[in-house]
Amino acid sequence: MSETLIDIVHLTKRFGAFTAVDRVSFSVARGEVLGFLGPNGAGKSTTMRMLAGFVRPSSGHASICGYDVQDEAVKARTCLGYLPEGAPAYRDMSVSDFLRFIGRIRGFDGAELRERVQHAVALTNLQDVSRLLIETLSKGTARRVGLAQALLHDPDVLVLDEPTDGLDPNQKHQIRALIRHMAPRKAIIISTHILEEVDAVCTRAIILAQGQIVADDTPLGLSRLHHTGRLEDVFRSLTVPDAA
Amino acid sequence: MMGSAVIIARREWAAYFASPVAVVFIVIFLAMQGALTFNAGHFFDRDQADLVPFFTYLPWVLLLLIPALTMRQWAEERRGGSIELLLTLPITPWQAVLGKFLAAWAFCTLAILLTFPFVVTVNYLGHPDNGAIAAGYVGAVLLAGGFLSIGAALSAATKNQVIAFVLAVAACFLLLAAGTATVSELLTRLSPDLAHIVRLASVADRFNNFTRGVIAARDVLYFASVIAFFLFLATLVVGEKRAE
Incomplete structure (x- = not known):
């Protein structure tokens, strides 16, 4: 083991x-x-x-x-990367603003922050909606935003x-x-x-x-x-x- | 430690301006403050180039509007479930409370500074004591901080926004009214000692010292203590009641 x-x-x-x-x-x-x-x-x-x-x-x-x-x-x-039940997020933010906020809290900034957000967006296939407000997204897409947020810092x-x-x-x-x-x-x-x-x-x-x-x-x-x-x-x- | 609080404050600040909250708050604040200063305060009829009527009504306008700003601080997080996201990020409850407070305080400071046309007007009409006016503004910002911290603690304590609002108005009212002449006279008849203690705890006298142009260390310390105490209380409540 x-x-x-x-x-x-x-x-x-x-x-x-x-x-x-x-x-x-x-x-x-x-x-x-x-x-x-x-x-x-x-x-x-x-x-x-x-x-x-x-x-x-x-x-x-x-x-x-x-x-x-x-x-x-x-x-x-x-x-830890955690996706809570129902994938809550700040719904008045755009996908990329939200992920940048999470990234900053996780201690990233500058070029690294940009890369982390881009990578998480790519992994969860959110490229096309990254500028949209989270409140306008479908349930499935909002769930992927929650997943992107959990993966952003590549946690163990x-x-x-x-x-x-x-x-x-x-x-x-x-x-x-x-x-x-x-x-x-x-x-x-x-x-x-x-x-x-x-x-x-x-x-x-x-x-x-x-x-x-x-x-x-x-x-x-x-x-x-x-x-x-x-x-x-x-x-x-x-x-x-x-x-x- | 401070970093995460500032990141949260920036997000909160953006959220004020992403909704109509910011504009409505500032417009209503300026309208109420203007109406009370000019009409009830007889700004022109007094024939004096000072901001006494302005500073007389300011605490009462803040008393009504600040709880409206703080009532949603934690209720909104609970309603949308984002509290679970926020409090499972690598931050302490204190950083979350402080971040929200800093955003609200900066926002109120902006609203207060937007009353600058009053200062311009009295300077155009006469030769006011601009030192006293500046000190009054410092007092107003500290007073707003005190009210905001009380509102933050009550918002953390209840899910219900109406209850958070009403309790915050009541608490700020007690703190303000305790120093008015009416209450003082009443209490002096009952017990002079009690009247003295209540007056010491009240914000009214402290604030009035500022508007007379006196920035005393003990008054600044008083407001700092009020803010620290209620933010500490809010932190305890958020830590205990986070999942409710």
Whole structure:
């Protein structure tokens, strides 16, 4: 096993009496693409938010590149590219202004800033819309802006909450190819509802149900958990209590 | 450390001018300030070349308009979800709070400076004490900073823009009214000690010292403390309530 870049230990988040994430532990090494699966409300986004340092855990720890996301938040975030759920952005800015802002915060300026923004725009195929205001973009294009923002500083760790949601089939194909291309150099977590995505890009998948990990295996290993061998059936049998 | 705050301030500054907020704010500010100074303040009838009526009404106009500027500071980030993006960048909550404050403060300073025709007018009509006028402007900028920091803290504390506005107006009003003659007389009858303390805490006397041409270190320190205290409070609130 190569170097561990993401490490999560007994991570728990309670909202009042409700436990959204319940003692979740796993780690992700460089070269791995971890698919994060589970029904809505299973705790995928909350786990990712804790990892990004946005939601404070009720208990447990998470670290990125060896930095605790709470105690050494700024250092941890320097190593992290994060696409939040819904790909929020400053919608009153143009794509290139927005990416320049992110680049400056990430410590780039001058020619390097220009290169970084150009590179991120090229990777996510935003050349034609870079002068448009983000609020005028389609859902899929806005999602790619969020992705460009996460990739801009070429981080070791990528945490992407539904990166292909709202994309058309061609764009999905492109983004998956991009993720596969980057995979050997990074540790990547993507959450998704699209099970075929797991086969397409993930080296490993975790299924969450009611805040707990119910499966953690390679796509091949997961498919063996149900006699049909179909991921869809595995997913149902693990996340719907009564399903056979 | 300062760098990220300035980058955020520049983005916020651009956002003011990307929407009608900047123009509406400045036009209404100048119109209200002009109407009150000329009509209610009897600017010409007084036959005195000074800006006393101008500085008498300025705090009350700022009291009404500044909370309108600050109420959206954090509410807007929450509504659009961009708060998750901003607070997972490699910055501290303090840098985000400071950046937003600096942009708002620079903007208010611009609005205040745009009242220069009053200065030109009194200089055309007579021989005013331009030192006192300059000191009054310094006081006005510091007063605006104080009100802005209060508004920032309340904006961070509530998702609701109306509540943020009303509470900020009320808080600024208390701070301003506490130093007026009416309140002072009332409190003196109840308890002279209390009246003295309330007067010390009020912005009214401090601001009036500036308009008389006195820039005293303790008055500057007073405004600096108010700003520092409320920005500190805003930082705590943003850090605690970021994901709510």
